[in-house]
Amino acid sequence: MPSANKKSLLIFSIAAAALLAAAVFLSLWNGGETAPASSAATIPFSASNWGLSFPKEGDAPNGNASSADLAKYNAYYLGDTSQKVIYLTFDCGYENGYTTQILDVLKKHRAPAAFFVVGHMIESAPDIVRRMAAEGHVVGNHTFHHPDMSSISEQAAFQKELDSLAELYQKTVGQPLPHFYRPPQGKYSEENLKQAQALGYKTVFWSLAYVDWNTDSQPSPDQAYAKLLPRIHDGAIVLLHSTSRTNAEILDELLSKWEAMGYTFRSLHDLPGSV
Numbered sequence: 289m290p291s292a293n294k295k296s297l298l299i300f301s302i303a304a305a306a307l308l309a310a311a312v313f314l315s316l317w318n319g320g321e322t323a324p325a326s327s328a329a330t331i332p333f334s335a336s337n338w339g340l341s342f343p344k345e346g347d348a349p350n351g352n353a354s355s356a357d358l359a360k361y362n363a364y365y366l367g368d369t370s371q372k373v374i375y376l377t378f379d380c381g382y383e384n385g386y387t388t389q390i391l392d393v394l395k396k397h398r399a400p401a402a403f404f405v406v407g408h409m410i411e412s413a414p415d416i417v418r419r420m421a422a423e424g425h426v427v428g429n430h431t432f433h434h435p436d437m438s439s440i441s442e443q444a445a446f447q448k449e450l451d452s453l454a455e456l457y458q459k460t461v462g463q464p465l466p467h468f469y470r471p472p473q474g475k476y477s478e479e480n481l482k483q484a485q486a487l488g489y490k491t492v493f494w495s496l497a498y499v500d501w502n503t504d505s506q507p508s509p510d511q512a513y514a515k516l517l518p519r520i521h522d523g524a525i526v527l528l529h530s531t532s533r534t535n536a537e538i539l540d541e542l543l544s545k546w547e548a549m550g551y552t553f554r555s556l557h558d559l560p561g562s563v
Contacts, residue, residue, distance in 0.1 A: 336438040338365070338474030338493045345518040349495055361481035363491035364559055369523035373554045374546060376401040377494065378530040379470065381434060383413040384503065386536035391419060393539045399553035402426035402492070403530065404470040406434045407453055414460045421461050426556050428468035429453050429489065438475040446483040468492050468556050492556060494527035496520060501529045509538045513545075520546060 340349040351358075351365045358364060367375045376394070380387065380403050387403075394401050403420050405427055410417050420427050431437065432452040440446045450469065457465040469489040471480060476491070484491045498515035500507065507515075512534050516526075528535045543553075 336475050336477055338471070338476065340365075340495065342519055346521060348521045348523060349519070351493065351495070358481070358491075358493075359561075361478075361485045361491065362489070362561075363481050363484075363493070365493035365525060366495050367523040367525055367554065367559050369521075372522050372550045372552065373558075374520065374551050375523075375525045375554055375556055375559070376528070377428075377470070377492065377525060377556070378403045378528050379430060379501075380405045380409045380530045381430070382406075382408050382531065383416060384531035384533075386533060387413070387416050387530045388419075389536045390530055390539055391416070391423065391425075393543065394425070395423060396540065397543045397547070397553070399543060400424060400426070400555040401553075402428050402468060402556045404428040404430035404468075404492075405453070405457075406430045406472075407432040407456055410453070410456050410460050417457070418461050421463065424555075426466050426468055427457065427461070428470055428492065428556070429465060430470050431472055432456070434472045436473065436475045437471050437480050438477045441479060443483055443486065446480065447487060450484075450487060450489065466556075490556075490559070492525065494525045496524045497527035500532040500535055503531055503533070506532060506534045509534060509541075512538055513542070516542060517545060520549065520551065 337352075339352045342349045348366055348369055353363075353365075355364070355366050367373060376399060378387075378390065378401060393399075403417075403425055405417060417427060429450050430453070431449040433449065435449065437446065437449065440449070454465040467487075467489045469484050470492050474493065481491055496516065496519055498507070498512060500512070520526075528539075
């Protein structure tokens with residue numbers, strides 16, 4: 289029989305291991321990949337990393353905050369789930385030579401999209417950003433410097449990141465920036481949702497994505513289809529990166545495949561309760 293001290297040490301070790309495992313789990317950001325199916329119920333609403341679980345392919349996934357909870361702050365990760373509609377969104381940190389091709393494909397399919405841009409994108413590729421707006425796409429706010437916004441607690445500092453981007457867009461394009469905001473890397477806090485709402489923004493997460501952002505290790509088309517086709521669902525807000533070579537190569541066929549499945553494409557302006 290172990291002594292009382294040994295018993296205490298054993299209990300302490302087990303508890304410490306459990307706490308460490310929980311901390312590691314909560315620190316993970318899956319970059320659009322799925323979390324374990326059970327995780328959606330265990331990640332608290334205040335978690336700083338957006339994540340998803342797909343209990344069943346073809347159904348809308350669970351987020352680590354529910355649509356109802358997000359709606360309190362004019363935030364979304366799903367659109368209209370009663371219809372076979374898809375909301376295409378692209379994160380644009382910088383121009384990598386593929387955005388024009390992406391715009392050409394969207395024009396061919398008459399598919400509206402949203403491009404969440406940062407300051408560098410507007411400064412380095414103003415003509416492309418002007419084309420986004422001219423062709424009817426939403427240009428959204430991805431902040432000026434792409435920081436971890438969940439670490440910003442002061443409203444003034446939070447507002448500066450969004451206002452600086454909006455002012456640059458107004459100066460470059462000659463029209464106001466649509467008030468849609470996407471937190472960089474999906475890092476957020478409940479306070480951030482309140483801060484964005486106070487500025488008149490709708491926060492837009494996503495319900496489908498995959499690891500397309502690593503330009504040094506791009507997935508093959510087959511790998512991309514394996515993630516994007518089985519998991520598409522009604523009301524999906526799809527996140528793709530415009531820096532991805534694979535996305536540029538497959539987008540025409542991908543949209544055709546989704547159309548063949550009965551889906552149509554909607555603007556973020558068509559989100560329930562949006563304008």
